[in-house]
Amino acid sequence: MILGSAVAIADERLTTPVLWQYTPSTASAVLTSIVGATAALTGFVVTVTVLVVQMATGSFSARIMRLWYRDPLLKATLAILVGTLTFSFSVLSRIGDDSVPNLGVTVSGLLISLCLLAFIVFFDRCVRRLRPAAVAADVARTARTTFEQTLSLADRPDVRWDYEATRADPTLIVSASRGGAIQAIDPDGLVAWARARGAELVVPHPVGDFVHAGEAIVLVFGGEFGDGAAAELEGMIALGDERTFDQDPTFALRMMVDIANKALSPAVNDPTTAVQVLDHIGDVLAFVGQTDLDLRTQAAEPGTTAAVVIVTRRWEDLVVLGLTEIREFGATSVQVMRRLRAVLEELLATVRPEHRAAIEEELRRLDATVADGWRTSVDFDRACEADRQGIGGAAHPTTRRP
Secondary structure: OHHHHHHHHHHHHOOOOHHHOOOHHHHHHHHHHHHHHHHHHHHHHHHHHHHHHHHHHHHOOHHHHHHHHOOHHHHHHHHHHHHHHHHHHHHHOOOOOOOOOHHHHHHHHHHHHHHHHHHHHHHHHHHHOOOHHHHHHHHHHHHHHHHHHHHHHHOOOOEEEEOOOOOOOOOEEEEOOOOEEEEEEOHHHHHHHHHHHOOEEEEOOOOOOEEOOOOEEEEEEOOOOOOOHHHHHHOOEEEEOOOOOOOOHHHHHHHHHHHHHHHHOOOOOOHHHHHHHHHHHHHHHHHHHOOOOHHHHOOOOOOOOOOEEEEOOOHHHHHHHHHHHHHHHOOOOHHHHHHHHHHHHHHHHHOOHHHHHHHHHHHHHHHHHHHHHHOOOOOHHHHOEEOOOOOOOOOEEOOOOO
16 A cells, blocks of 8 residues: 555656556556456465465474464465455546556556466475475574574573473462473572562473473572562563474474374385485484583583573483484384484484483484394395485495394
8 A cells, every 4th residue: 555655646646657657548458457467466466375375284284384374475365465456446447537546557467477487486495394394494594593693692601501400499480470481581580689679580391392381481599679570570481382493493393203203104105205304314313413512501601600591301212202203203214214324323423411411311222223123124224224325326334234
C-alpha cells in the first residue's frame, strides 16, 4: 500500500515515456491478469510447500518441518507475491475513464516478473532440499553455527558453564509456571540482574530440556532482591512446546540422528542415507571435539565467581547422542558398521586428548555390537573394517578385532 501511494504521487508529478503509457482498457486487462496470476501463483507456492513438507517429514523426521516453515526464502517468496497482489489491486482501483496510472501498471509488470523469478528459485530450493545429504548438510551447518554462538556466550567473564548444579541451599528458587522445553535464555538480562543485586544465578537445566510446571529453572544464591524477583527471572527463560535451534546445538544433532534412524527402519531400509548422515555427524563431533569444553567450566580468574552459571552437556553426552542409536539400529548393516568405525577412528585422531576416552568407549561398544551380530557371518571380516564410504571406499582393517 505504501508503494502504491508513492507510485501514485510519482504518476502525478512525472511524465512517463510513450512506451509506458496505456489506454484504460489495456491497463485494466494487464492488471486483472497480474492479479489473477499472482493469486494462482501464491496458491501454488502454498501447495508445493505442503507437499514438500509431507514428503520431508515422511522420509526424514517430523522435526524437519521446522526447517521449512522458518525458511527465509519461503517467507520472502510469499511476501513478494502478496505484496504484488496488494499493489496491483491498489493500482487497478485508480484507473478511470480518462486517467491511467501508467507508472503503476509498469511497476506491476516488473513485480510479477520478480514473482516468477522468486518462484523458480524457491522451487529449485525445494527440490534440492529433498535430498537427504542436503538436509543433513544444512542441519550440520546450523549445529556448528549454534555451537559457536554458545561458545561466545560461555567465553564471557561473567558467564560460566557447569555440568551439574551441585550447590545447595539457594536463597531463591525460581519455578516454572508452566511446563515446556527451554528454548532460550537471556544471558544479558540474567547477568545484569545478578550484578545489580550482588547475586549468583544458576540455570540448572540445559537449553533443550523439558521442565514441568513447578520445577526449578533458576537458582539464586546470595544478593538482595524484592518480591518480584521470581517473575523477573522467569521472564528471562523462554519456554515453548518444542526445542529450537536458537541456543541448542544438540537439537541439530538430534535431528540428524532421527534422519539416520528413519533411514535404518525396516520400512525404509536405506543404509546409504544413514552413512551420508554419519558423514555430517562426524564432522560436527570433530568440530566440537577440538574445543576445550572444560575451560568454560572454570572461573575467568582464580578466586572470582561468575554472575551466571549455566548447566550444559558433557562431551560424552554429545558422543552418545550422535552415535549410539545409529549403532543400535544399524547393527545388521555392514555398511553402517564400517562407516561408524571410520568415523570413530577419525575422531580418535582429531579430538582433544581429554575427549578420546569417550571415543575409545564407543569403539569398544562397536566391537561388541559387531561381535554379537556378525561373529558367525561370512562377512565378519568386512564388518570389522573401516570405510569412509561404508562400502566401496578404500577400506582398511582395524587394529581392533572384536
